[in-house]
Amino acid sequence: MSDTTTIVWFREDLRVHDNRALLDAVEAGEEVLPVYSFDPREFDTGMFDLPRVGPYRARFLVESVADLRESLRERGGDLLVREGNPEDVLPVLAAAHDVETVFYHTKPATEEKGVETAVTDALDTEGVETRSVWGKTLYHIEDLPTSVYGMDDTFTPWRKSVERNASIRDRVPTPDDVPTPETDAGEIPSPADLGIEPREPDERGVLPFEGGETAGRERIARYFWEEDRLRGYKETRNGLLGPDFSSKLSAWLTHGCLSPRYVFEEVKRYEAERVSNESTYWLLFELIWRDFHTFQFEKYGADFFSSGGIQGGNPEWREDRTAFERWANGETGVPFVDANMRELNETGYMSNRGRQNVASFLADWLELDWRMGAAYFEAKLVDYDVCSNWGNWAYQAGVGNDSRNNYFNVVSQGERYDPGGEYVRHWIPELAGLGENIHDPWTLREDEQATLSAEPDEEYPGPMIDMDAAHERLRNR
Ligand SMILES: Cc1cc2nc3c(=O)[nH]c(=O)nc-3n(C[C@H](O)[C@H](O)[C@H](O)COP(=O)(O)OP(=O)(O)OC[C@H]3O[C@@H](n4cnc5c(N)ncnc54)[C@H](O)[C@@H]3O)c2cc1C
Structure with missing residues (x-):
């Protein structure tokens, strides 16, 4: 560890477990500034003049950011929360704290990549280095049998080749300490502050979907271990009512509150301790669908937004x-x-x-x-x-x-x-x-x-x- 300060810029990786960007930032610096910036562009209107974020996702996001702050505080750190374009926010913080390197998870979509480029350019001008890491998928992008640009566009042959020829990396360790310099941590905005009319979910819904790594882990604890539902997942997954016909992990995976490798390890533990059957495999099969769509986006980018796809x-x-x-x-x-x-x-x-x-x-x-x-x-x-x-x-x-x-x-x-x-x-x-x-x-x-x-x-x-x-x-x- 050198006597430098680093930044970890949190995005859709709102967790402390299996977080390569966080770990690298901790290992590279004596002190770390963990930062989350609510980017106003994400709360704007999008295609067909429709809003881009509604009340449920806004609430989940805000709760996830709050939970992340708690986890970092438990590790002696904090989460700096700001509202603004990351390419404006990060250089200011970097200059104020004499930061040498900013670590972050890259995102595979076009607009997100545009933000990354703006951030790297802005930091580069200030002489600050940036290091991006990959962490969204179960299989690491560098471990695929063929590059994403040459990947098969049909799921089944691609999946078979990946299952045959690639392996899933181990989780990276969770840092015990995240020493953060004294600074104004900032308030976490409410959905209303972000311009979104809050709305309580209907009690008839399948789950209340509380955001955050803590709630995500609790969901796995319930679905896998307490209710023992994983053993029957393949048979129940097409259900419609109630909390447990399917895993309901998607919101936590999307926001990065859970890493897919953590889910994988829990499935493997369940297979070792309870049962290994078609259902336990099927949850991983669905996570491979998720990987497929992610890598396809890396391959085709904005084509996915055109009328002919x-x-x-x-x-x-x-x-x-x-x-x-x-x-x-x-x-x-x-x-x-x-x-x-x-x-x-x-x-x-x-x-x-x-x-x-x-x-x-x-x-x-x-x-x-x-x-x-x-x-x-x-x-x-x-x-x-x-x-x-x-x-x-x-x-x-x-x-x-x-x-x-x-x-x-x-x-x-x-x-x-x-x-x-x-x-x-x-x-x-x-x-x-x-x-x-x-x-x-x-x-x-x-x-x-x-x-x-x-x-x-x-x-x-x-x-x-x-x-x-x-x-x-x-x-x-
Ligand atoms: C039109 C359409 C839009 C969708 N939009 C989204 C979306 O925005 N976000 C999202 O996470 N999923 C999306 N899905 C995929 C899927 O419907 C949800 O992931 C799933 O219903 C979430 O419930 P679950 O976590 O209980 O799923 P489970 O059945 O328990 O599956 C486990 C996990 O596997 C992944 N998964 C399952 N099916 C798919 C799939 N077809 N594609 C990609 N990943 C999958 C999810 O991460 C899910 O949490 C969409 C599917 C369709 C048909």
């Missing part, structure tokens, strides 16, 4: 704002789609099954620009991750890593995954009186429909498109 071209999509609003508000008249959209709007979460169906309804059934859906998810999801979101949306719209006709039959999907209609009734109380037609109420005779709701203003709308005609078109396209 990575398939190219310039396909025309409809941009009907009224139709989009009906989809967004959960008022399409298709109960399975609406229940999922209402869950998203009220809680910030939606199951994977739900996401696939609502995405298909927007892109395939309504033929709306898939990017409107992706941009809407960006603000609403508590676990929004640029790579997983845009990658999965492009995939569903047929312009990403799968260009087959992979539309979802949103009626039969409801019948299959919500056979008793319990999920639909949970989110659409107007339909509580319905029985077996709960997934296609428009097939009921008119007099039966009239009994659906006692209150006329609570009447559930009819389907916004001719479902039979749309289905016929999708079958034959």
